[in-house]
Amino acid sequence: MPALPLDEAGKYVAGAYLVFLTLIVVYVAIIAAKVARIDRELTRLAEEDE
Amino acid sequence: MIATARAILRKDLLLEWRTKESVPAMTLFTLTVYVLFHFGLDRDALDGALASGVLWVTLLLASVIGVSRLFGAEREQGGIVGLLLAPVDRTALWVAKAAGLFLMLVLVELVAIPAFGLLLLGPGLGGALPELLAILVLGNLGIAAVGALVAALAAETRAHELIVPLLLLPLLVPVLISCAQATEPLLRQDAAAEELGRWLALLSLYDVVFVLLSVAVFDFLLED
Amino acid sequence: MYSKGLVPLAVASVVTIAAAMALIFFYAPLDADQGFIQKIFYVHVPMAIVALGGFVAGGIMAIKHLRSGDRSWDLRSYVAIHMSIILGVGVLITGAIWAKASWGHWWVWDEPVLVSFLVVFLLYCVYYPLRFSIEDPERQARYSSVFAIAAGAFVPLNFMAVRLAEAYTHPRVLSQTGGSLPGDMRLTFLVSIVAMTLLFVTLWKLELTAKHASLALKKLKRRLDARVAA
Numbered sequence: 001m002p003a004l005p006l007d008e009a010g011k012y013v014a015g016a017y018l019v020f021l022t023l024i025v026v027y028v029a030i031i032a033a034k035v036a037r038i039d040r041e042l043t044r045l046a047e048e049d050e
Numbered sequence: 051m052i053a054t055a056r057a058i059l060r061k062d063l064l065l066e067w068r069t070k071e072s073v074p075a076m077t078l079f080t081l082t083v084y085v086l087f088h089f090g091l092d093r094d095a096l097d098g099a100l101a102s103g104v105l106w107v108t109l110l111l112a113s114v115i116g117v118s119r120l121f122g123a124e125r126e127q128g129g130i131v132g133l134l135l136a137p138v139d140r141t142a143l144w145v146a147k148a149a150g151l152f153l154m155l156v157l158v159e160l161v162a163i164p165a166f167g168l169l170l171l172g173p174g175l176g177g178a179l180p181e182l183l184a185i186l187v188l189g190n191l192g193i194a195a196v197g198a199l200v201a202a203l204a205a206e207t208r209a210h211e212l213i214v215p216l217l218l219l220p221l222l223v224p225v226l227i228s229c230a231q232a233t234e235p236l237l238r239q240d241a242a243a244e245e246l247g248r249w250l251a252l253l254s255l256y257d258v259v260f261v262l263l264s265v266a267v268f269d270f271l272l273e274d
Numbered sequence: 275m276y277s278k279g280l281v282p283l284a285v286a287s288v289v290t291i292a293a294a295m296a297l298i299f300f301y302a303p304l305d306a307d308q309g310f311i312q313k314i315f316y317v318h319v320p321m322a323i324v325a326l327g328g329f330v331a332g333g334i335m336a337i338k339h340l341r342s343g344d345r346s347w348d349l350r351s352y353v354a355i356h357m358s359i360i361l362g363v364g365v366l367i368t369g370a371i372w373a374k375a376s377w378g379h380w381w382v383w384d385e386p387v388l389v390s391f392l393v394v395f396l397l398y399c400v401y402y403p404l405r406f407s408i409e410d411p412e413r414q415a416r417y418s419s420v421f422a423i424a425a426g427a428f429v430p431l432n433f434m435a436v437r438l439a440e441a442y443t444h445p446r447v448l449s450q451t452g453g454s455l456p457g458d459m460r461l462t463f464l465v466s467i468v469a470m471t472l473l474f475v476t477l478w479k480l481e482l483t484a485k486h487a488s489l490a491l492k493k494l495k496r497r498l499d500a501r502v503a504a
Contacts, residue, residue, distance in 0.1 A: 009309055009310035009311045009375065010310060012311060012314065012371050012372075012374065012375035013310055013311065013313045013314055013375075015371050016314040016317055016318065016367075016368040016371045016372065017314075017317055019364055019367050019368055019371070020317050020321070020364055020368065023360060023361070023363070023364045024473070024477075027357075027360060027477060028477075028480075031480055031481055031484050034484045034485075034488065035484055035487070037488075038484070038487050038488055038491055041491055041495070042491065045491075045494065045495065045498060048498075049498065196424075199420075199424060203404065203417055203420060203421060203424075204404070206408060206413065206417070207404060207407040207408055207417075208407045208408075208409075209403065209407050212403070213400065213403060213404055213407070216399075216400045216403070217397070217400050217404070217421075220393050220394075220396045220397035220400075221397060221424070221425075221428055223393045223432060223435065223436075224428075224431050224432050224434070224435035224436075227435040227436065227438070227439045228435060231438075231439055248438065249438075252434065252435060252438065255431070255434075256431055256435075259427055259431060260424075260427070263423065263424060263427055264424075267340070267420050267423055267424070270340050270416050270419070270420055271416070271417065271420055
């Protein structure tokens with residue numbers, strides 16, 4: 001398996017690490033949205049209770 | 051437990067004998083798939099790896115039909131509730147269903163294998179027979195054990211005809227690999243068993259794991 | 275209760291990931307054959323190992339659930355499997371990138387780890403339709419646990435079978451995934467695995483906390499609604 005020149009190889013490696021990073025960030029964003037919704041609901045309930 | 055299992059098995063076999071639904075359908079299915087492969091691959095005769103692959107993929111796909119229907123009678127007539135009300139050991143139910151599935155597969159293969167020899171196989175089946183029997187027994191055992199488990203898992207879901215193939219086929223990949231690899235050298239022009247022990251050992255391991263697992267876990271299914 | 279230790283875990287994850295990255299790009303030597311491409315190995319393989327570990331852990335938690343009847347174990351099992359599936363997507367994509375860069379094709383059947391991973395991934399994808407097509411929550415949890423246990427037992431069996439099969443069609447001349455690594459590569463690899471594991475556990479705890487909060491909120495709402503109605 002011949003080694004690709006660094007500039008070409010770099011794109012693939014960067015792509016792979018980017019996939020990894022994107023997965024983490026998207027996942028955290030989804031959890032963040034969930035937590036935000038919980039927070040909204042709790043505030044609403046607290047207000048109603050008063 | 052054995053007595054209960056035998057009773058359930060007898061009921062299932064009687065039902066199948068009277069309605070003659072699953073086994074003929076599965077057998078017909080294998081023959082149809084052979085024809086499909088003939089046209090799809092555009093070949094008159096197969097041997098070696100290709101023959102082995104076609105045979106085992108066909109048998110696996112036919113088993114999906116059998117598994118789908120395994121709890122069919124109970125589902126349609128609300129029989130599961132009836133079985134559960136009786137003080138029946140769930141394991142007996144698994145044994146009966148797995149044994150039934152095993153027998154169905156044997157019956158299908160009694161026709162499907164000779165038919166394969168006639169329709170699609172280049173070299174003859176004769177030399178392969180004793181080893182093929184061993185592979186079939188262990189392979190069928192794996193399919194039966196996993197099939198009964200999957201059938202129960204999918205029995206209560208809404209979309210069970212969809213779930214059964216999606217669950218069953220990946221789980222059977224090790225069976226497919228072992229059986230196809232073991233059968234391949236038997237279906238060559240100069241048939242001779244190669245590495246048979248290794249594949250039979252893997253099949254046995256798979257069978258032991260899934261029989262034990264199913265027996266351990268089946269009590270938690272179909273409970274109400 | 276799920277969030278205990280979450281912050282220290284998160285900190286540990288960040289530190290280890292940073293360390294791993296530093297090792298990967300500044301310490302580990304270039305591979306003689308594959309050159310810079312081989313660096314993908316440090317993200318692809320740990321992801322695969324941790325994902326498979328997550329599936330097996332999900333199975334073990336499912337066993338705990340069935341034995342104790344405590345539904346919190348089912349929740350833990352669900353989140354572990356859920357996250358392993360997401361990691362699995364990453365494994366397959368980075369695996370494809372690696373394959374394309376190394377062999378020119380987006381998919382190759384040479385790598386038994388990657389191939390067996392595909393089968394495992396296809397199996398676990400059925401977890402969602404199975405789970406969510408069962409309406410009764412108690413039964414849903416029980417059936418999901420049975421699946422998790424069967425699938426967890428399947429993972430090593432499947433790997434064995436695929437590995438044996440590939441040994442015949444694709445003789446493993448070069449051990450891509452582990453085998454005999456030179457010392458500095460091995461260190462980098464180990465740190466990467468630890469980093470990935472810490473990250474997995476951190477995110478697992480995070481999602482568990484969020485899910486639990488959401489469930490507790492639903493319960494609270496029901497209680498308040500009942501009180502208002504009374």
